[in-house]
Amino acid sequence: MKAHIRLALVAAMAFAVVTPAAAWKLVKPGEQIIVGKTSMVITAPAEWNRVTWGPIKGSEQWTLDGIALNELYAAGDIQSGKPLLTEFNKKDNPLPKFASTMQLADLPDLFERTWRVGRNAVVFTTSKIEPVKMGGSDAVRIHYDYVRDGSNLKYKxxxxxxxxxxxxxxxxxxxxxxxxxxxxxxxxAALMDNVSFRVMPIAKPS
Known part of the structure; x- marks a missing residue:
């Protein structure tokens, strides 16, 4: 591996999310995974490593080689009034919140504002927005890149x-x-195209 790539990876690892090694599980091709006990189901098209832990309720992290090198973040059933990531400075720099009144056209802006705060993205560029399907429902796919504050490493x-x-x-x-x-x-992309949604039971009033 070339020297400039090695240096970039060292920088990336400084931002890695540390999770217990024992928490990681291998997902086999064809295996159906219910994400965070939500309605989202992923049928894995290839082997991934998965940890049933995420920054918000109903979320998980997946990777091929390690979070610092390739991170897949799945979050199902984010309710109205909730953020897409964990709040670290709710008082002075709160994350934007999802609202059930939003349309698909509102989601790219919500995502960008979230990443600017939650991932310290000082430079964020959306290169492409396209309509797709997610589990048979209309969805939007956002292609982007950014640089985190204090780093020269570019993420796509x-x-x-x-x-x-x-x-x-x-x-x-x-x-x-x-x-x-x-x-x-x-x-x-193949994983994102292999998502379905299960019917969730209606919660009984307490």
Missing amino acids: GVATAAIVHDQLQLIVFEAPALFYFERDNAKA
Whole structure:
């Protein structure tokens, strides 16, 4: 691996989310995974590593080689009034919130504003927005890149978002632009195209 790529990866690892090694599980091709006990179901088209832990309720993190190198973030059933990521500075720099009144056209802006705050993205560029399907529902796919505050490392990513039963369904894949994103982007897109939604039982009033 070339020296400039090695240096970029060292920088990326500084931002890695540390999770217990024992929490990671191998997802086999064809295996159906219920994401975070939500209505979102992913049928894995290839092997991935998965941890049933995420920054918000109903979310998980998946990777091929390690979060610092290629991160897939899946969050199902985000309710109205809730953020897409964890609030770290709710008082002084709150994250934007999803609203059930939003349309698909509103989601790219919601995503960008979230990433600017939650991922410290000082430079964020949306290169392409396209209509797609997610589990049979209309969705939007956002292609983007950004640089985090204090870093020269450029990340590239793709996010697919839909509103199902008035709740936001989101899958994001991103990796350092050098080497890993281009290598793994097709695998992430195939995973996003293998999503379905199960019917959830109606909660009984307490």
